[in-house]
Amino acid sequence: MAHFHVDDNNTEDDAPSVSRTYAWIVFALTFGLLISDYMSRQVLNAVFPLLKGEWALTDTQLGLLSGIVALMVGLLTFPLSLLADRFGRVRSLTIMAVLWSLATLGCAVAENYEQMFIARFLVGVGEAAYGSVGIAVVVSVFPRSMRATLSAAFISGGMFGSVLGMATGGILAEHFGWRWAFAGMATFGLMLAILYPIIVRESRIAPKRVVTAASKAADKVSRPLRTLYSSRSVLSAYVGSGLQLFVGGTVIVWMPSFLNRYYGMATDRAGAVASIIVLCSGIGMVLCGILSDRMCRNRPDRKISLCIAYCLGSCALLSLAFALPFGIPQLVLICVGMLIAAGTSGPAGAMVANLTHYKVHGTAFATLTLANNLLGLATGPLITGKVSDMIGLDKAFQLVPLISIASAAVFLYAKRHYHNDMDRLKNNGVDETATEALVEIQP
Incomplete structure (x- = not known):
């Protein structure tokens, strides 16, 4: 099985020690969770009209349901990223995915606006640091010379997840009701969250580091x-x-x-x-x-x-x-x-x-x-x-x-x-x- 070689831009101590195949598997699973992240975040937008009609909500209330996720992401990205570096990135990503998926499932069973708001709050907490920690995992298993390409591809997953969340959520809501739109996003996220730590191991993705030049x-x-x-x-x-x-x-x-x-x-x-x-x-x-x-x-x-x-x-x-x-x-x-x-x-x-x-x-x-x-x-x-x-x-x-x-x-x-x-x-x-x-x- 082929391994990545050490090139001019990648020192021996900084080189990934995993096979090319395993590196791409790590990328696919981490990218898949990013898509799940944004599907869970944006599915709400597709069911706005149904929520507004069923619960007689104002547009202000609907906007707050969307904005609370972005607010939590903005406030918690940095502190949770620091915790992930200390606690272990794979373990942290898994916990994040389980939390936002369960919170999305909470949206599916919410009986009123207050319960939906609490669930959306927890979605934001779960998703807060995924982008920064996820990309750190991805770049750790590839040569330095590929990091720009991988970063661009990884970030684009947010848009693809938003597209899938709104399109798939709209279809599920139209045919089965808005609760099933949230349930579908939650199921997808939980499946990946269970699979992720089984395949992606902290001990395998952590390359050797040198800090002399940086110091x-x-x-x-x-x-x-x-x-x-x-x-x-x-x-x-x-x-x-x-x-x-x-x-x-x-x-x-x-x-x-x-x-x-x-x-x-x-x-x-x-x-x-x-x-x-x-x-x-x-x-x-x-x-x-x-x-x-x-x-x-x-x-x-x-x-x-x-x-x-x-x-x-x-x-x-x-x-x-x-x-x-x-x-x-x-x-x-x-x-x-x-x-x-x-x-x-x-x-x-x-x-x-x-x-x-x-x-x-x-x-x-x-x-x-x-x-x-x-x-x-x-x-x-x-x-x-x-x-x-x-x-x-x-x-x-x-x-x-x-x-x-x-x-x-x-x-x-x-x-x-x-x-x-x-x-x-x-x-x-x-x-x-x-x-x-x-x-x-x-x-």
């Missing part, structure tokens, strides 16, 4: 933790990214309800159409990231200009789309707008990596995740639900893209200070080239 480099930098917040540019990256995800996250959450109310689509068809829009967002995220890397290889500051362009472009396209009469042209333009709505994710991550010391990149990305969830993914659906209760969801959607203007303004502020901030970091021993490359392997 020497760290000696050049005083207080690397301060780079998390010491520059105006990095603070702007956090805020700008979070504000822009307000737009994309809101459209994803409320689109099934929008299609149900204004297009008269049943839950299965609304979920399927909404999943296409989510898929456009995922594809756009990857394409915008590729464009950013190719255009900004020698000029990292151009990434900020692209962020501004993505913000203003999505604002124009989505504003026009939601101003159009209901119909195919509107849906097509929404898809086009969503192609670039999440395009800031890659460049914003690169900014964070450039502007913080590599030794604290894990904490930096946890901070970015916190900003994304608190400013965007959790806040967007809730505020939009409140506005929808007052003026209607169609009118609320017309206002949502305007948040992108605020995001563009924040990135413009970052651009004005970026070079000065980078010069200050270089003087403290942070190498721009190294941090630029490391963003591609961070979870």
Whole structure:
């Protein structure tokens, strides 16, 4: 059975000691749990219309059911990731998957809004650190030279899981009732959670590590933790990214309800159409990231200009789309707008990596995740639900893209200070080239 070889980018001590086949099995199972994660998270969006009708819920209440998961993910990602490093990553991932699956099953048997809220809260707790811990497991069994590809592929699982969650959930809800939509997601997650620790063993996936080079480099930098917040540019990256995800996250959450109310689509068809829009967002995220890397290889500051362009472009396209009469042209333009709505994710991550010391990149990305969830993914659906209760969801959607203007303004502020901030970091021993490359392997 073939083993991965040690190449120029992979030292002997850092090389994986597992076979190629076993490494891909680990990837498949970890990727499968990531898909389960997002299926359990997004299935709720597909059954919004049914819950609203059965329990007489307001849009504010529905938005809170969605936002509480993102809020818990944002608040708990960093502390739970630290616990996982100490407790054991495989064991931690298994516990996470069991928790979010059982909590999703709790959604299926909830008798009222309060019980559903508690179950969704627990879904968020279970899913909080899966992304960061899961990618750590994946990269530990592959050569360093493959980490960028694997990271990109792993992160894309979130979009695929969202698509499957809304589409499959809509079909199950339409034919068997909304409770079976949650039960189906829970069953899938529990099956993988049982299988995962049987096949993936902590002792097999942990490669040997060396820290001599890291220690020497760290000696050049005083207080690397301060780079998390010491520059105006990095603070702007956090805020700008979070504000822009307000737009994309809101459209994803409320689109099934929008299609149900204004297009008269049943839950299965609304979920399927909404999943296409989510898929456009995922594809756009990857394409915008590729464009950013190719255009900004020698000029990292151009990434900020692209962020501004993505913000203003999505604002124009989505504003026009939601101003159009209901119909195919509107849906097509929404898809086009969503192609670039999440395009800031890659460049914003690169900014964070450039502007913080590599030794604290894990904490930096946890901070970015916190900003994304608190400013965007959790806040967007809730505020939009409140506005929808007052003026209607169609009118609320017309206002949502305007948040992108605020995001563009924040990135413009970052651009004005970026070079000065980078010069200050270089003087403290942070190498721009190294941090630029490391963003591609961070979870």
